[in-house]
Amino acid sequence: xxEIVSKRELAPRIKLFEVxxxxxxxxxxxxxxxxxxxxxxxxxxxxxxxxxxxxKGTIKFAFNEVGKTTKQLGCLxxxxxxxxxTGPLGNPSEIKSFGKVLCVAGGVLIAPMLYEVQALREAxxxxxxxxxxxxxxxxxFEKEMGNLSDKFYVATDDGSKGFKGLDFLKEVLEKEKFDxxxxxxxxxxxxxxxxxxxxxxxxxxxxxxPIMVDGMGMCGVCRVTVNGRMKFGCVDGPEFDGHGVDFDExxxxxxxxxxxxxxxxxxxxxxxxxxxxxx
Amino acid sequence: MAxxxxxxxxxxxxxxxxKQKPEARRKNFDEVALGYTEEQALAEASRCxxxxxxxxxxxxxxxxxxxxxxxxxxxxxxxEAIKKIKEKNSLPAVCGRVCPQExxxxxLCIMGKVGEPVSIGRLERFLADWExxxxxxxxxxxxxxxxxxxxxxxxxxGLTVAADLAKLGHNVVIFEALxxxxxxxxxxxxxxxxxxxxxRAEADYVQKLGADLKLGYLVGRxxxxxxxxxxRGFDAVFIGTGAGLPAFMKVPGENLxxxxxxxxxxxxxxxxxxxxxxxxxxxxxxGKHVVVIGGGNVxxxxxxxxxxxxxxxxxIVYRRSREEMPARQEEIENAEEExxxxxxxxxxxxxxxDEKGWVKAMECVCMELGPPDETGRRRPVPVKGSEFTMDVxxxxxxxxxxxxxxxxxxxxxxxxxxWGTIVADExxxxxxxxxxxxxxxxxxxxTVISAMxxxxxxxxxxxxxxxxxx
Numbered sequence: 071x072x073e074i075v076s077k078r079e080l081a082p083r084i085k086l087f088e089v090x091x092x093x094x095x096x097x098x099x100x101x102x103x104x105x106x107x108x109x110x111x112x113x114x115x116x117x118x119x120x121x122x123x124x125x126k127g128t129i130k131f132a133f134n135e136v137g138k139t140t141k142q143l144g145c146l147x148x149x150x151x152x153x154x155x156t157g158p159l160g161n162p163s164e165i166k167s168f169g170k171v172l173c174v175a176g177g178v179l180i181a182p183m184l185y186e187v188q189a190l191r192e193a194x195x196x197x198x199x200x201x202x203x204x205x206x207x208x209x210x211f212e213k214e215m216g217n218l219s220d221k222f223y224v225a226t227d228d229g230s231k232g233f234k235g236l237d238f239l240k241e242v243l244e245k246e247k248f249d250x251x252x253x254x255x256x257x258x259x260x261x262x263x264x265x266x267x268x269x270x271x272x273x274x275x276x277x278x279x280p281i282m283v284d285g286m287g288m289c290g291v292c293r294v295t296v297n298g299r300m301k302f303g304c305v306d307g308p309e310f311d312g313h314g315v316d317f318d319e320x321x322x323x324x325x326x327x328x329x330x331x332x333x334x335x336x337x338x339x340x341x342x343x344x345x346x347x348x349x
Numbered sequence: 350m351a352x353x354x355x356x357x358x359x360x361x362x363x364x365x366x367x368k369q370k371p372e373a374r375r376k377n378f379d380e381v382a383l384g385y386t387e388e389q390a391l392a393e394a395s396r397c398x399x400x401x402x403x404x405x406x407x408x409x410x411x412x413x414x415x416x417x418x419x420x421x422x423x424x425x426x427x428x429e430a431i432k433k434i435k436e437k438n439s440l441p442a443v444c445g446r447v448c449p450q451e452x453x454x455x456x457l458c459i460m461g462k463v464g465e466p467v468s469i470g471r472l473e474r475f476l477a478d479w480e481x482x483x484x485x486x487x488x489x490x491x492x493x494x495x496x497x498x499x500x501x502x503x504x505x506x507g508l509t510v511a512a513d514l515a516k517l518g519h520n521v522v523i524f525e526a527l528x529x530x531x532x533x534x535x536x537x538x539x540x541x542x543x544x545x546x547x548x549r550a551e552a553d554y555v556q557k558l559g560a561d562l563k564l565g566y567l568v569g570r571x572x573x574x575x576x577x578x579x580x581r582g583f584d585a586v587f588i589g590t591g592a593g594l595p596a597f598m599k600v601p602g603e604n605l606x607x608x609x610x611x612x613x614x615x616x617x618x619x620x621x622x623x624x625x626x627x628x629x630x631x632x633x634x635x636g637k638h639v640v641v642i643g644g645g646n647v648x649x650x651x652x653x654x655x656x657x658x659x660x661x662x663x664x665i666v667y668r669r670s671r672e673e674m675p676a677r678q679e680e681i682e683n684a685e686e687e688x689x690x691x692x693x694x695x696x697x698x699x700x701x702x703d704e705k706g707w708v709k710a711m712e713c714v715c716m717e718l719g720p721p722d723e724t725g726r727r728r729p730v731p732v733k734g735s736e737f738t739m740d741v742x743x744x745x746x747x748x749x750x751x752x753x754x755x756x757x758x759x760x761x762x763x764x765x766x767x768w769g770t771i772v773a774d775e776x777x778x779x780x781x782x783x784x785x786x787x788x789x790x791x792x793x794x795x796t797v798i799s800a801m802x803x804x805x806x807x808x809x810x811x812x813x814x815x816x817x818x819x
Contacts, residue, residue, distance in 0.1 A: 097571055105565075107528050113621060113630035114528070139630055154528040156565035283621065283631070286526055286567050287753050288536070289613035290595040293604055300597065300604070305755065319604055322706035326606045330632030337627055 071151040075128055080210040081203075083135040084178050085144050086120065092127030094157050100186040101163030101277065101309055104131060105156045105285040108142055112153065115139050116282045118182040118254075118308070119158060129157075132181030138334040145344030159285050160308045163275070167194040169249035172272070174236070174263050175215075176202040176255025179277070183254050184211050190252075191218045198242070199223070202259065206231035239266050248272050253312060257321050264312030274312035278303045280323055295319055361464025364393040366471055371686040375656050378540045378624055381683060382446070390475040394423040396460060397467045404457035405469060410802025411509075413437045415454060415469055422472060431476040435488075439512035439558075440505065440551045440801065442481060443534055445474025446543050448798045449677050481550055487557045491518035496815045499524060499583045500560070501568045501756065504532020505797045506589035506788030508555050509804030510811070515558040517812055522583075523555075524566040529620065532591055534797065536620040537612075539650050541657070545619070569755035574763075578783055584815045585783045587807055588771060589800070592750040592789035598642070602700030603746070607636060607708040611647045611747035618654050636742030637661040640711060642697060643747030644674040649681065651745040652689045660743065663689050668696040668716050668729040694718075696729065698736065700744065711741045750794050760784075768793060777807030785811055
């Protein structure tokens, strides 16, 4: 059992949890993920680690309340427990001094990207950071990210704050030379960023979030095609070369259980959820 | 006074196992084999000849004193009988159900020469179930030795090692990567063949013996083996991580929706109980026409699960012929009784998807059998120009499992074969001092009981090693 120490709403339907997991806090590194199962009847879902506190013995993770499990998770309160958390899983990000790094984060993955950015900063990189969301209300960690970055940009799909879309990056890439790009976010965003950086030959690292069950190489549902070869998101990743990922296949595979996911979510809502109103 | 009554004739046929009727069981996940009644168990036990030189024992990988427990059963000393089994085997309810007895103890039974061998497995199951229904006792523990052993993986091998070492008074910690103990018993073998409450009870028993079970600990990521030995005070480590990685066929279209590895399919159904979706949160989608590729027990389990999940038609496609099928005869019969179809001498070459990226057809090629390969089975060879297409909307790929590489890649100096299995001697000793391994991680995909046998030997070797260590 893992106790929730703190719960914070980062944006509507996006929450950040901090849980006691001292052994994991000792071992976790940026880029790795955990698998949580809320209770005996729950499903196993992967979530990227968004920070650790070695002194308190806690780890942090953020999630977007989109399906039954994440909605149910969002209803848990400080002091409540999660039945099982397995982690850290997956390979840690490569953190070293690359030189100039462009970090692009979108949606809920802005939260773990802050953890990544901190590590890249400590390793002595010059950072240009972009945070993006669909609309301005869904943005968070702008100040924190800005403080750690040499240059900082905001973008939204509808242009309600900052740049409209990511096309402005063309200009940024034209003007400046980057040694590496780290893009974490929705698949479409990572695909766009990878396409933008490709002509400049900038190594671009994306983190993939395919469907997972065990998260340790056993089921193979997370298989993705990278540079024409079958890879497992959980054990070979979660980070891959963005220029080699078959993003369209990934999108297709992510939608495999959409009808079932919708049904589960609908039934949860019909039962009244947890009646906490998301607080 | 001499016995005047003539000896009753011994029945040549074994007591049949009562089973759920095929038409009923194909719609539920309840156990197919119902187990002997007391009368049946006594009748079957009376068929044992009590050979002075019993052959059966040498066929048992964990060396259960078979004639002795059968004799005790016959005398209705059930408690003593189960104790006799548990001297050697900590998981009798599991073994009584899933051991291939026909290839082991029962194969060597003298009764088999004149009729059917004694149903040793069914008797073992009867006693284990008898005991579980009454509450399992715990044997007295040995004096604590103060030695600490880490067991990686709570599958058949790991649970056996843990039980044997805990009984000897060692401080045993089991690190299991999944959220439930049992390994393949809980994620692989379906409920209708091995109810999960039985696995749970067997794992509980190992904990009652004193082993500490940690769930959700993937060794290699959370701690590495060198850390366990050097920093966390363990005197020895046993690796029983099994053969958990799915093999794929590497044919086009394998990443389409509706194509599952057998591991994914069975993990969803067994471990996550997707058959009870949406009461359990993990979904599974079953179409009308399900094809299972492969001829082993995992293929049988997948096919029979698909049927129970509501498929209209389930067909096993196997590249060799029936004779070469590695599945247990009993399981093939069970599957056929339930209405599973088999297509022999065919192999998929391509999966074709619909506009939504879901599989809609499978292209196969016919095979013929050439000369035997290194496994001794005749090698299937494609017949040129024999391609044909089947309409399918769900595919389960059950063509084997390989070892998980996480331990090997995080344990410097551990010798590994070219198949990724760990090199260990017959006692489980690896090339690193204090590190032992056994089960599928050493042999490649094999049986539950052979993993337990390896666990038994490793436990003895570990005990010796840590007691002699200064």
